[in-house]
Amino acid sequence: MSDYVTNAHTIALVGFGEAANAVLAGWGLGGSGRVSAYDIKTDDAETAPRMRSHYTVAGVRGADTLQDALAGASLVFCLVTADRALAAAEAAAAAIEPGTLWLDGNSCAPQTKRAAAEAIDAAGGRYVDVAIMAPIFPMRHQTPMLLAGPFAEDAAAAMTAMDMRVDIAGETVGDASTIKMIRSVMIKGIEALTAECMLAAHRAGVADAVLQSLAGSDPGRNWPAKSAYNLERMMVHGARRAAEMREVAATLDGLGLPSRMAQATAEWHDQVARLGLPGGEAELDSRARRILDAL
Known part of the structure; x- marks a missing residue:
């Protein structure tokens, strides 16, 4: 089993709000040099300075673009807002590397997740429907999560190696x-x-x-x-x-x-x-x- 915590895998966080910061802290990978992050607030001149400072404090490599954040990443956690999840997946499709796991932890309708999966999978990525089933605090990365889709088993292996609590809800995107x-x-x-x-x-x-x-x-x-x-x-x-x-x-x-x-x-x-x-x-x-x- 590949261990994404102790091995030199690069992890990308797309969206750097409460959920992303919580799982990052739970992993203990801040300052490791192995985690990149991108948040859409970086695109706004008013909010960019604060977000870049946030990257620095958290110990991640802050990316100015989504494409930069995805470069070299083998595992991506997409934790944006529900209304931005599909747009994030469609934008990532232009830059995601073949075989990269795209873990969509956003709270979206199953039809939205299926549309996002089409974009990621067509680009050679491996899309996984992730449902976060409890408040992210206080359990952080150990918050119970459900996984679904054809690559759910692969995601479960990676996430379990990162001490995350996951169960597989089904083989079809949207089941979770x-x-x-x-x-x-x-x-x-x-x-x-x-x-x-x-x-x-x-x-x-x-x-x-x-x-x-x-x-x-x-x-x-x-x-x-x-x-x-x-x-x-x-x-x-x-x-x-x-x-x-x-x-x-x-x-x-x-x-x-x-x-x-x-x-x-x-x-x-x-x-x-x-x-x-x-x-x-x-x-x-x-x-x-x-x-x-x-x-």
Whole structure:
């Protein structure tokens, strides 16, 4: 088995946000000289200096172009936003080296992943549908992931050698992402329901009574703490979650089912994200009040 951590393989990270930084830290490869990274923020004169500084601090070789990041890479983790995943794959097809594993960990509809696979595979790469099935923190590179596609076995061998936790969902691209997308109807939907319920409760001045009633119905859940956490997810990561939920809606549409909840969830995440608020203190009342003040 080829060990991508201890052997001299070059790993490329396409997208250098929270997920990429988390897995990089988990591998312990910062400063190794073996990891390149490219983020689209490098293309923007306003955001480029900060991103280049980020590359330096993380100990990766920051690339000014996607083509530069892919040069010599035998393993690529694509961790951009859901609405950029297909464009990233299509752009990479012009530069990816034959046999390179392209691990698409973006939260996309199965049909989006199949389109990305066509681009990568036609260029000689090996596309793998990757679904990240839990928050990337605190487990980082050991966060459970599902793999699918004809090259899933190859990816599983490489990722297991890097101490990653993976399971194969199927041999067809889209098998992993379908599970992820349908799960997100519940997970991200609950976050949006939290916002609608708790913001209304605080504005009406009945938050304590509502929380007390919820605790009576489900005493095993810490409603204030979980609600505060859900609001923080939307405040900090709402834009990315909204993009994911639009892919969820596309998944449901492809199944011939209504996507009303998914669409409404995307709208809530987008609206909270656009406020540009930091998570701040991990306290429900504070977060709810700050969101209400900004709406």
